[in-house]
Amino acid sequence: MNVRNFIPRLFAILSLAVLLLGGMPAAERLTGIAAGAHAQQAPADAGKSDVWRAIRQGEQGYVSIPDKKAGVLIQSEGENWRAFRNGPLSTWGVWGMVGMLGLLALFFVVRGRIRIEHGKSGRLIERFNGLERFSHWLTAVSFIALGLTGLNIxxxxYVLLPVIGPEAFSAISLAGKYVHNYISFAFMLGIVLILVLWIKDxxxxxxxxxxxxxxxxxFSKHKHPPAKKFNAGQKIIFWAVVLGGISVSLSGLALMFPFEFAxxxxxxAxxxxxxxxxxENLTMxxxxxxSQLWHAIVALVxxxxxIAHIYIxxxxxxxxxxxxGSGMVDENWAKEHHSLWVDEVKEExxxxxxxxRGAPAPGDD
Ligand code: HEM
Structure with missing residues (x-):
């Protein structure tokens, strides 16, 4: 009997056997047969299943090519990573942003705009000099660009692709990825500058x-707790931006240069x-x-x-x-929100x- 005839015949015989096995459902019988067959072969297959288990658990084997990572045949944690990224991480991110927008809208409805209680005095006082404003806007503009392109990733x-179609989406995403990679360096510089300029305050x-x-x-129109240059709420923003910014930068660098930086x-360690x-010895x-999960979590927070900072x-x-904007604020605004800072500026x-007045006039020796 040649092979061509043998295979259809084997199938026919097996089908007949399945039909003839009464009592148990056919599937159960089949699994029973399979399990039995497996049990009989167990001693011979024991080594094979150990190898298979190791492969499924992502163990790295030996390969003779230079790229030793190729020794990992299946990286099972990838499934967990994907499930968390596309599941809870993405969902919580949306809830966080929508929740904050909702809270701010509610706050605006209940409290309205926080006004200068005593009106504008017309006298201006310098709050931030040119370097401070440059550093702020460098950080702010780059952060917004990184935020938008990151959210697209x-x-x-789910949001853009169904609206603009695959071609436009792929062009935008590719450009966005370049923007994200390059603008990150401007953001890092901004973080260093604001850290150096404002840490003392x-x-x-x-x-x-x-x-x-x-x-x-x-929550009150008449209460103005005393504050120096930055109040406690602003200090939270400052430290979140600086520490979160450093952390998001380092995890971003690890994603950009996976061979160089872990x-x-x-x-x-x-x-x-x-x-x-x-x-300490994680695979690449x-x-x-x-790094990707951490990068996304910190960025979303x-x-x-x-969002709250921009609102206020x-x-x-x-x-x-x-x-x-101009760096100059109205004196009444400054007295209401940063009374101790105004005292310091006046004293200086x-x-x-x-x-x-006490200095020698030009030309005096
Ligand atoms: C359109 C966007 C933004 C606006 C209108 C804005 C506005 C402001 C203003 C007016 C201040 C000074 C507050 C004061 O005089 O006491 C400030 C401070 C600050 N901004 Fe922004 N900002 C924006 C975006 C950002 C972004 C994206 C970041 C960082 C990622 C940022 C980080 C900071 C920090 C660290 C301070 C000092 C601490 C504080 O006042 O909270 N800003 N911003």
């Missing part, structure tokens, strides 16, 4: 507790100094998956916070935008005037 295929102090105890004065391996016992795939810096509070001006 996470949600674009953002050290937590006892005064912050008073500010918190009074709810920052935002963010999690290095972070875990640093934490292990305190006895955490975290795994594990590194990238963890920052986005939610920054624009529609939420009268006179606030000028601080970062008084000292400078005194020094100028």
């Amino acid at each position: 996470l949600y674009g295929r 953002n050290i937590p102090s006892k005064l912050d507790l008073t500010w918190f105890a009074q709810g920052g004065g935002i 963010f999690f391996g290095k972070t875990f 640093a934490l292990n100094v305190f006895g955490f016992g975290l795994p 795939m594990q590194e990238m998956q963890l 920052l986005l939610v916070l920054i 810096g624009t529609v939420g509070m009268e006179g606030a935008f000028d601080a970062m 001006e008084r000292k400078a005037r005194g020094a100028a």
Whole structure:
């Protein structure tokens, strides 16, 4: 009998056998047969199944080609990563942003715009100099560009793709990816600049507790808790932007340069100094998956916070935008929101005037 005839015949005989096996459902019989067959072969297959288990668990074997990563045949954690990224992470991100927009809308309806209680005085006082404003807008503009292009990477295929079609979406996403990669360096520079310029004004102090105890004065039209250059709420924004910005930058660099820089391996090694016992020798795939999740979580938290920051810096509070626009704010605004800072500025001006009066006139020796 040749092979061509044998295979259809074998199928016919097997089908007949299945039909003849009464009592149990055919599927059960078949699995029973399969299990029996497997049990009989077990001793011979034991080694094979160990190998298969190791492959499924992502164990790295030996390969003779230079790319040793090719020794990992199946990276099972990839499934978990994908499920978390496309599931809870994406869902929580939307809830966070929509929730914050909803809260701000509610706050606006209930409280309205925070006005300068005593009206504008017409006298201006310098709040931020040119370098400070440059650093702020460098960070802000690059963050917004990174935020929009990053959101497209996470949600674009659900939001943009069905509306603009695959060609336009792929062109936009490709351009967005370049923007995301290159603009990240401007953001990193901005973070370094604001850290250096403003760290001295953002050290937590006892005064912050008073500010918190009074709810920052935002729920009352007549309460203005005292604050220096930055109040406790602004200090939270500052530290979130600086620490979150550093963290998002490092995890982003790990994604951009996976061969050169392992963010999690290095972070875990640093934490292990305190006895955490975290795994330091992650594969490159594990590194990238963890970095991607961390990068997205931190970025989404920052986005939610920054939505609130943009609200308060624009529609939420009268006179606030000028601080970062022209750099000059109305004295009454400054007295209501940063009374101790105004005292400091006035004191410095008084000292400078005194020094100028006492200074030798030009030409004196
Ligand atoms: C259109 C967008 C934005 C507007 C209108 C805006 C407005 C402002 C204003 C008016 C201030 C000064 C507040 C004061 O005088 O006390 C400020 C401060 C600041 N901004 Fe922005 N900003 C924007 C986006 C951003 C972004 C995207 C970031 C960072 C990712 C950022 C980070 C900061 C930080 C760290 C401060 C100092 C701390 C604080 O005042 O909260 N800003 N911003």
